[in-house]
């Protein structure tokens with residue numbers, strides 16, 4: 001089986017417990033995450049072979065991160081170490097009408113300051129079927145943008161498919177001062193599959209499409225614009241999230257191909273345990289469907305199942321397996337399984 005390669009930063013997340021915000025000095029619980037690592041673990045849990053291409057600091061936090069990803073079976077042989085610091089983020093968990101808040105502390109991390117120019121992409125992708133990159137990586141600095149672009153170009157030359165998740169993070173782009181619309185658009189132009197909605201397409205083309213917020217019409221118009229601009233693009237995929245409040249969201253999946261507009265049922269998620277990583281879980285579920293040769297509608301349904309289930313799992317990683325997704329989609333009910 002060829003591997004699904006993910007290039008990005010491994011992070012330590014420090015999550016507040018209880019109701020105290022950070023200034024109340026709450027207890028913090030650590031989790032390992034990072035957008036691309038979340039997809040790698042999610043895919044591994046769904047029976048695929050995933051590998052991580054990354055740089056971690058040569059200290060105990062780097063070791064903790066790589067061990068946690070490896071624990072779920074992800075191939076970490078292309079994760080290298082160098083002196084430096086670990087990328088961190090603090091999550092203040094919101095509730096009801098108080099939104100969750102992320103404080104990034106990852107500037108100058110081993111990954112963000114790595115010299116990627118020596119990466120041997122053809123060797124790294126020799127046994128890969130796909131390369132997955134996200135806009136979070138690009139938001140870390142020009143060296144990271146250049147590395148992502150080099151990886152994508154090498155993938156195309158080798159016939160390896162490219163999946164790109166826009167993952168627009170304004171706080172990171174503002175901290176760096178990078179030109180997000182231009183650089184995200186450049187990355188999009190190499191993708192076969194983009195995880196992103198009409199807002200991402202509006203961002204990069206600096207325009208607004210007609211239609212209600214979140215409507216199929218507005219998403220279709222955005223997708224048509226993207227398909228007309230990016231010849232390699234085959235699928236534009238996103239979630240549609242409606243927030244009743246912080247603990248209660250409604251989630252649906254949307255997929256646009258050059259000829260079709262698909263959507264899933266809308267699922268009610270009340271009593272959310274942990275929303276972080278929900279988008280990455282959705283991506284892993286859709287990719288699981290595509291890698292398994294499912295129809296686009298089935299892949300989208302698997303994505304929304306995986307995304308919904310993640311909201312009931314603490315931490316960044318999507319740990320649902322294929323049985324869990326199938327039970328969710330067949331409305332198996334919620335009684336204790338015994």
Ligand SMILES: O=C(O)C(=O)C[C@H](O)[C@H](O)COP(=O)(O)O
Nearest residue numbers: 033034035136276277278279280
């Ligand atoms: O934000 C970042 O910089 C990260 O890489 C860490 C987060 O774990 C993922 O981004 C999760 O993103 P969602 O799946 O959209 O919740």
